[in-house]
Each structure stands twice: as structure tokens, then as C-alpha cells.
Amino acid sequence: xxxxxxxxxxxxxxxxxxxxxxxxxxxxxxxxxxxxxxxxxxxxxxxxxxxxxxxxxxxxxxxxxxxxxxxxxxxxxxxxxxxxxxxxxxxxxxxxxxxxxxxxxxxxxxxxxxxxxxxxxxxxxxxxxxxxxxxxxxxxxxxxxxxxxxxxxxxxxxxxxxxxxxxxxxxxxxxxxxxxxxxxxxxxxxxxxxxxxxxxxxxxxxxxxxxxxxxxxxxxxxxxxxxxxxxxxxxxxxxxxxxxxxxxxxxxxxxxxxx
Amino acid sequence: xxxxxxxxxxxxxxxxxxxxxxxxxxxxxxxxxxxxxxxxxxxxxxxxxxxxxxxxxxxxxxxxxxxxxxxxxxxxxxxxxxxxxxxxxxxxxxxxxxxxxxxxxxxxxxxxxxxxxxxxxxxxxxxxxxxxxxxxxxxxxxxxxxxxxxxxxxxxxxxxxxxxxxxxxxxxxxxxxxxxxxxxxxxxxxxxxxxxxxxxxxxxxxxxxxxxxxxxxxxxxxxxxxxxxxxxxxxxxxxxxxxxxxxxxxxxxxxxxxxxxxxxxxxxxxxxxxxxxxxxxxxxxxxxxxxxxxxxxxxxxxxxxxxxxxxxxxxxxxxxxxxxxxxxxxxxxxxxxxxxxxxxxxxxxx
Numbered sequence: 001x002x003x004x005x006x007x008x009x010x011x012x013x014x015x016x017x018x019x020x021x022x023x024x025x026x027x028x029x030x031x032x033x034x035x036x037x038x039x040x041x042x043x044x045x046x047x048x049x050x051x052x053x054x055x056x057x058x059x060x061x062x063x064x065x066x067x068x069x070x071x072x073x074x075x076x077x078x079x080x081x082x083x084x085x086x087x088x089x090x091x092x093x094x095x096x097x098x099x100x101x102x103x104x105x106x107x108x109x110x111x112x113x114x115x116x117x118x119x120x121x122x123x124x125x126x127x128x129x130x131x132x133x134x135x136x137x138x139x140x141x142x143x144x145x146x147x148x149x150x151x152x153x154x155x156x157x158x159x160x161x162x163x164x165x166x167x168x169x170x171x172x173x174x175x176x177x178x179x180x181x182x183x184x185x186x187x188x189x190x191x192x193x194x195x196x197x198x199x200x201x202x203x204x205x206x207x208x209x210x211x212x213x214x215x216x217x218x219x220x221x222x223x224x225x226x227x228x229x230x231x232x233x234x235x236x237x238x239x240x241x242x243x244x245x246x247x248x249x250x251x252x253x254x255x256x257x258x259x
Numbered sequence: 260x261x262x263x264x265x266x267x268x269x270x271x272x273x274x275x276x277x278x279x280x281x282x283x284x285x286x287x288x289x290x291x292x293x294x295x296x297x298x299x300x301x302x303x304x305x306x307x308x309x310x311x312x313x314x315x316x317x318x319x320x321x322x323x324x325x326x327x328x329x330x331x332x333x334x335x336x337x338x339x340x341x342x343x344x345x346x347x348x349x350x351x352x353x354x355x356x357x358x359x360x361x362x363x364x365x366x367x368x369x370x371x372x373x374x375x376x377x378x379x380x381x382x383x384x385x386x387x388x389x390x391x392x393x394x395x396x397x398x399x400x401x402x403x404x405x406x407x408x409x410x411x412x413x414x415x416x417x418x419x420x421x422x423x424x425x426x427x428x429x430x431x432x433x434x435x436x437x438x439x440x441x442x443x444x445x446x447x448x449x450x451x452x453x454x455x456x457x458x459x460x461x462x463x464x465x466x467x468x469x470x471x472x473x474x475x476x477x478x479x480x481x482x483x484x485x486x487x488x489x490x491x492x493x494x495x496x497x498x499x500x501x502x503x504x505x506x507x508x509x510x511x512x513x514x515x516x517x518x519x520x521x522x523x524x525x526x527x528x529x530x531x532x533x534x535x536x537x538x539x540x541x542x543x544x545x546x547x548x549x550x551x552x553x554x555x556x557x558x559x560x561x562x563x564x565x566x567x568x569x570x571x572x573x574x575x576x577x578x579x580x581x582x583x584x585x586x587x588x589x590x591x592x593x594x595x596x597x598x599x600x601x602x603x604x605x606x607x608x609x
Binding site for chain 2: 076081104115135196201
């Protein structure tokens with residue numbers, strides 16, 4: 001059984017079939033990418049995986065247990081965390097506070113512990129703060145912990161989002177267009193960082209619409225167009241697949257009509 | 260000159276300033292202030308408490324309440340009625356006021372759980388009016404428009420606290436201190452961070468595993484409890500309450516203090532209350548025009564300082580506890596490889 005297995009999930013909004021019977025699976029420690037043109041339904045898939053949307057049909061299993069149609073909080077506590085296409089940091093909070101919010105889920109002290117500043121409170125706060133600093137150091141933001149999140153550069157904000165996702169004790173990271181808006185050097189650094197995460201044992205699902213970004217990094221690529229999976233396989237296979245080329249460039253007449 | 264000024268504002272001096280302000284507040288009444296001035300200062304204190312409470316809900320959690328006078332009223336009436344009919348001690352009556360305010364806010368929060376933003380504000384507005392109407396019309400209990408009279412003064416260990424012996428003033432300082440401390444403790448914890456995260460981006464907060472609904476209800480209850488405490492203190496200070504004290508205007512005044520002072524700050528609540536309560540008094544020489552000027556000031560404030568008078572971000576570094584600094588120093592700059600969470604060891608054993 002796969003680590004995370006998505007079995008023909010579907011979602012429609014009124015008459016529009018946003019996601020139509022998409023299946024994929026990912027093993028522990030893999031990087032897979034979901035690519036496709038704008039509006040293909042990639043982010044909808046993420047939203048279904050993370051509990052934003054309920055699914056109309058199909059099943060999502062994580063570590064052998066179904067996780068579909070759960071609340072986002074339940075999905076996060078099962079070990080799946082995500083970032084957003086349009087950065088959603090807590091911009092009026094400091095960098096370290098953003099990551100500390102990520103540790104919320106594994107902080108088990110009560111209201112009374114807060115008011116009395118008990119040992120338990122102090123222990124959790126100290127451990128979480130150290131953990132947050134460690135994550136930020138390893139992601140290259142160690143010298144920015146005191147800054148406010150919105151004072152960071154675009155690339156650094158994307159990194160902070162990943163740091164925040166890691167802090168939730170995630171095993172699977174869903175990264176929604178992490179390289180969007182980055183210059184080639186920044187995105188190369190980011191890909192390098194994603195590789196080190198994978199080497200550390202994280203399982204990563206990337207969404208991209210830029211094929212060149214994911215070619216070198218993915219173990220497998222799934223191509224989505226108009227809500228349907230049109231191709232899957234190794235990067236090379238996908239890149240040479242005529243249906244994929246058609247979806248991106250509008251090659252064949254059949255696909256050109258749809259778009 | 261500017262250099263000296265910025266030197267003076269360095270974070271390591273902050274505690275001296277705070278200590279100086281507190282000492283001034285303690286010794287101020289000994290200067291023989293008139294009862295009129297003292298009463299205004301106490302009103303400032305009460306509104307600072309109310310603003311502290313509303314700040315937890317609006318300033319930190321981002322939920323705007325337009326009916327907070329309801330909880331102020333509940334605290335005042337419950338406490339006043341218990342003290343006049345059952346001759347309960349002020350502190351017990353106050354506790355009862357706080358509890359009833361908390362319960363009623365819980366009921367309101369639970370019925371409006373699904374509402375967000377403007378819709379929630381309108382629901383709270385309606386709630387404020389309902390409570391006022393109940394106070395007006397439930398005559399056998401609340402005495403209707405005549406209000407509750409002869410509310411006993413607070414007494415402490417048999418010693419009656421009055422305006423003349425400054426007892427009321429010091430009680431105000433103590434209550435404000437306790438409320439400020441509670442807010443400080445809550446904000447500097449995972450609860451406070453959850454509040455702020457909800458205000459900043461509720462969806463992102465959910466993805467951090469924060470049970471946003473629960474925390475919004477909690478913010479509501481904390482906020483209402485504080486308003487209840489302030490109401491109870493007000494009733495025993497002024498010794499006469501009627502429904503006209505707890506109108507929509509009062510709710511708006513609280514909200515104005517929070518916004519004008521600077522949402523999500525503590526200092527803003529004290530200064531905001533001081534300005535908005537003292538201004539109408541200080542502007543008395545303008546007679547009929549004073550509320551025009553008052554309104555104008557508010558408009559100009561919002562035009563030129565929308566973040567509030569004291570709504571700036573702290574430029575101090577984030578405070579790491581001594582324990583954390585030591586742990587980090589021990590670690591030095593060793594290379595860290597991030598590894599996914601594999602469950603706590605004891606969890607594996609069990």
C-alpha cells in the first residue's frame with residue numbers, strides 16, 4: 001500500500017467538472033509533481049487533499065487510513081501540511097512567531113497552565129522556540145527571526161511558509177507553486193532545498209505549471225488538464241508525451257478546441 | 260537631539276518608564292486632586308479595562324463586536340442586584356457578574372458561530388439592543404427605566420472604599436493591573452498566537468491545526484468577562500445604574516478607544532481611554548461645539564494615523580527566554596538536518 005494514495009477523486013462546482021477521477025500515489029520519501037496549464041485543477045486537488053473541499057467521489061488514504069472529507073485541522077494533525085500559491089503568511093507577526101504558530105498543534109498545555117505559567121507551559125514554550133529557531137536556521141532564515149514576516153523578500157517569504165508547514169510535524173509537504181515569481185537563481189536554490197528535505201525523509205508533492213522547474217527534481221510527474229489526468233510517469237516520458245505537449249502548446253486540434 | 264531621544268527609547272529603559280508611570284499613578288491622588296478629577300481618572304480606568312477586553316476580541320482576534328455594552332451591563336446589573344438584595348460583598352458580587360457575562364457571551368458566541376466579519380458585528384449589535392430592552396422591560400427584577408439605586412460601596416476587610424479616601428481609585432488601579440496581567444499572560448502563549456493568526460489569515464490558521472471556531476469563542480468569552488468585571492466595578496463606584504448607561508454609544512466608545520489607541524497593543528488601550536474620556540471634559544469650554552470638535556479629531560486621526568495613535572510595531576527583538584538562549588547557545592551553529600516527525604518515543608512504546 002502506498003504512503004499516500006489518491007483513488008479517482010472527483011469534484012464538481014455546479015456543472016463544471018473541476019477534478020475528474022484523478023488518481024495518483026506517492027511513496028515515502030518521494031517527490032512527485034502535479035503539473036498542468038493554468039486552471040487545470042491542480043490547486044483544487046490540493047484543496048481536496050487538505051480538507052478545504054469535500055470530495056464528491058473517490059477516496060484518499062494516508063498511511064492506510066482514509067483522510068478525505070476531514071477538516072483541515074484533522075488533516076494537518078495526521079501529518080500533511082501545505083503552502084499556498086499566493087503566500088498566506090501572518091504578515092504582522094514576526095518570522096519566529098509564524099513558525100511558533102506552526103507548533104501550535106503539538107503544544108499541549110491548558111488555559112490554566114497559561115495563567116499560572118506552570119512548568120509544563122515553560123517546557124513547551126522553550127522546546128517549541130528552540131525547534132522554531134532550528135527550522136529557521138536550516139532553511140536559511142536564522143538571522144531573520146526577529147523581523148516581521150512582510151519585511152522579507154518574496155523568496156524568503158516562500159521559505160518561511162515551508163518552515164511554518166514543517167513546524168506542524170508534517171511528514172508530507174504539499175507545496176503549491178513554490179517557485180512562482182522567483183528568479184532562476186532563487187528557484188534553483190529552492191529546488192536544492194526541497195531535495196535536502198526529501199533526503200531528510202520528507203515526502204513532497206509539488207504543484208507547478210512550469211515544466212522546467214520540476215524536470216530535474218521529480219520522481220514522477222502527473223499532468224492534469226481540464227480536471228483530468230492526461231499523463232503520468234518519469235519526467236522524460238512526460239516531456240515527450242504528445243498529449244502533454246498538446247495541452248501546453250495546443251498542438252492537436254482535439255485539445256485546442258477544449259481550451 | 261534626535262540621537263538622545265532615540266537613546267532614551269531603547270528597550271532596556273522601557274521597564275523604568277513603566278515603573279515610573281505606575282509609581283506616578285500610585286502617588287497621584289496624594290496630591291489632593293479634586294473629586295471631579297479623580298472621578299474622571301476612574302472612568303478612564305474603567306474604559307481602559309473595557310478596551311483591554313474588547314482588544315482581545317477585536318484587536319487580536321479580529322472579530323468586531325458592536326454590542327459589548329451588553330456584557331458591561333450584565334456585569335453591572337448582576338453585581339448591583341446581588342449586592343442590593345442579598346447584601347453580598349462586592350468581590351463576590353463581581354465574580355457573579357463576571358460569570359454571568361461569560362455565560363451569556365458563550366451563548367451568543369455559540370449561536371453565531373458560523374458568522375464572520377460584518378455579519379457577526381451586526382449580530383452583536385442586535386444582542387446589545389436585546390440586553391438593553393430586557394433591562395428596560397423586566398421591571399420586577401431590573402426596576403426598568405428607574406434603574407438600581409443605593410448600590411453599596413465596595414468594602415475591603417470591613418474598610419469602606421470611597422472616592423474621598425481614594426479607596427475606589429486604588430481598587431481601579433488594582434483591577435486594571437490584574438486585567439492587564441491576565442491579558443499579557445494569555446497573549447504571550449499559544450492561545451494569543453492563535454488569536455493573532457486568526458486575525459491575520461483564518462484559513463492559514465486552520466492549516467496550522469488551530470481550531471479557529473473554538474478560539475474565536477474563547478476570545479469572545481475572555482473579552483465579555485473583562486467587560487463584566489468593569490461593569491461590576493462601575494456599578495459599585497457610581498452607585499446608581501440605569502439602562503441608559505449601556506447603550507450602543509457605549510459600545511461604539513469602547514471600539515473607538517481600541518481603534519484610536521492602536522488595535523492589538525496594550526499601551527494603546529490606556530492612552531486611547533485617557534484621550535477619549537478626558538477630551539469631552541477638557542473641551543467643555545467649547546460648549547455646544549465640543550462634540551463637533553471631538554468628532555473632527557476622530558476623523559482626522561483615522562485619516563492620518565489609521566493604525567491608531569500608538570499602533571506601531573515593536574522594534575525590540577523578539578524576547579527569547581533565558582532557557583531558550585542557553586539551549587541555542589549550547590547548540591552553536593551545528594548543522595541541522597530537518598527530519599520528519601516520527602512520533603514521540605513514549606507514543607511508540609505505548
